[in-house]
Amino acid sequence: MLNDRKRKILQIIIEDYIETAEPVGSRTIARKHNLGLSPATIRNEMSDLELLGYLEQPHTSAGRVPSAQAYRLYVDSMKEEPGVLTENDIALINSWYKERIRNIDDIFKSTAKILSRMTQNVSLVLANRKPTARFKYLKFLPLNENQAIMCIVTDDGAMDNGLIDIPAGMSASELEYLSGKMSNLLEGRKLTEITGDLLQEVYSAVSEDEVMLASLKKAIGNIAAKNSEQKVFLGGTKQLLNQPECQDVGRVKNLLGILEEEKVVKDILDAGDNSGLKVTIGSENKFTGIKDCSMVQATYRLNGQIVGTMAVLGPTRMEYRKVIAVMNYLHKYLETILKEPQ
Amino acid sequence: MLNDRKRKILQIIIEDYIETAEPVGSRTIARKHNLGLSPATIRNEMSDLELLGYLEQPHTSAGRVPSAQAYRLYVDSMKEEPGVLTENDIALINSWYKERIRNIDDIFKSTAKILSRMTQNVSLVLANRKPTARFKYLKFLPLNENQAIMCIVTDDGAMDNGLIDIPAGMSASELEYLSGKMSNLLEGRKLTEITGDLLQEVYSAVSEDEVMLASLKKAIGNIAAKNSEQKVFLGGTKQLLNQPECQDVGRVKNLLGILEEEKVVKDILDAGDNSGLKVTIGSENKFTGIKDCSMVQATYRLNGQIVGTMAVLGPTRMEYRKVIAVMNYLHKYLETILKEPQ
DNA sequence: ATTAGCACTCATTTGCATAGAGTGCTAATA
């Protein structure tokens, strides 16, 4: 559809605009790139490109700016040669990841941080918990006369716990017996299935103490809630202010407002249920408020199951090539790292 | 030192400036407040106040602005009548606290959120962990052939855990024996004391498996690190953009940059080791970068021990009366809530 | 098909006059 020259010129404009955030004019192109073409020729081509919908003019006497359609073409044509990270970048990423990983949350935190540092944009990382985990067994760890910690081990190898009130004077062996009995009766259930009724039933087969039952209900409820929860990690919201398009405080406020609402962020990220890398440009975004932004997003999986999503959110004028390269790398890295037992 | 009239006028200027963020002139004062004084008289008084260091003039033909010294006086004189929250505010706070409290982190998160919402400023909450907790006992929860979760219970009733590699084919009763033995040998130690050497010693009295020893070391190290860690919760960084003094993006960037550095925030908050409520105004702040801000800060304690600090950070032109009232209330609330077992 | 040349457009900058808010000082007043 576009001949080679048009394509070349369009690419130059896009990349120049991504770099400078200024409308780019025919003279600039002629000067910077040795195309063997005069500004006039380039002007003609640019005029055509505008008619075709690839360029826009902020006003008559300004240069031209790529349209969403242009970015779309640019990104799509990038799939063939996806851009690679420098040795240096890779070394940086690896060292950042090693900095401080103690638990699974740290991994996501680091990912968000790295993503934003590498791309100079805001990053969003959504970690799905696994509501499908099944109960394996529970144990009580006595604390004192009246309290114990209940530990629940699930079949995915995770452990959760909560504080339980126990009847005064209940012995360690009684607790042991209780936990063994309950473990037998509950094994294989999803955590969310263990509602008040079921728990009551199971429990009353073993004991009658009401206080303990109540705190068991509460603790298991909390654990189930925590497990079905999605967690959002944000990175580099400060970067926002470095973007030339964000010199207007009102706009920043808008965006930060959106990012502060966990619910909205989750919705935005959940929308991209797609498998591979997904780039949404400007108004392709369904959510008002980020309609003038672009987002590059990838879901990551563990054993085929989606465990989360990560995304970079920035101006439509974002460094797609770099962002995509970083994203690809992190994606791979994350899937590897998540496979290792924590 | 200041006569009543001067004091009154100064107060009016301060409160007007806090409200409007505009330099206030003699006419405005005469018009808004029925002092029975002409602008000229007020002008004379203002001139005096400037000489005394309480007022400053951005330029000749502007009104006057309170100096740090003026705020100092204002805040100090407020100690006698500390300002109270409305019924409405209290109801709001209580309902926000009830919204979602599942664990101790949620409490701090909520506190930060409430603090910022009520004061329209950035809030910082620092939660100290308790590095003094002492080892009580440990238990292993078997996961599979090769792994178990190690649970460590400390004398403050908290429980931590980590994943442990166990020798293939080690039976549950062997694990039980191992944990009992180690518990006996380690009881009463601070977590930070349980370094590699001690652990090695204790462990080799019971078993010889190197892999397990290594993962024990790692897990306990992680737990010790986590326990000695301070955690920072920020609230309402977005509010920053609502402040008239922050319409300049550069300044916002600075502040956000500081807030993003956990280390710096910790230092800032740690500096206020004071007991009661502490207000630092403008250049009273030792940390460059917030020298043009004010901070109201309170440490909170549990059983006499400092467990954290909360603060509100904003322009020197902050609503001290309201901020202090909110702070006092939250302070009390937090100390009460922390006393309850989680 | 390309390009040089030129008229034209429009945002941005610069300079300048004006309005408005506020002050300080002096002389009048209570």
Next chain:
DNA sequence: TATTAGCACTCTATGCAAATGAGTGCTAAT
């Protein structure tokens, strides 16, 4: 003696016009 009216003065903010300059579109020449 304390207060105030009056007035000159200062300095910012606003509005406006002219100059600047980057960029375009069109036409005619190559």
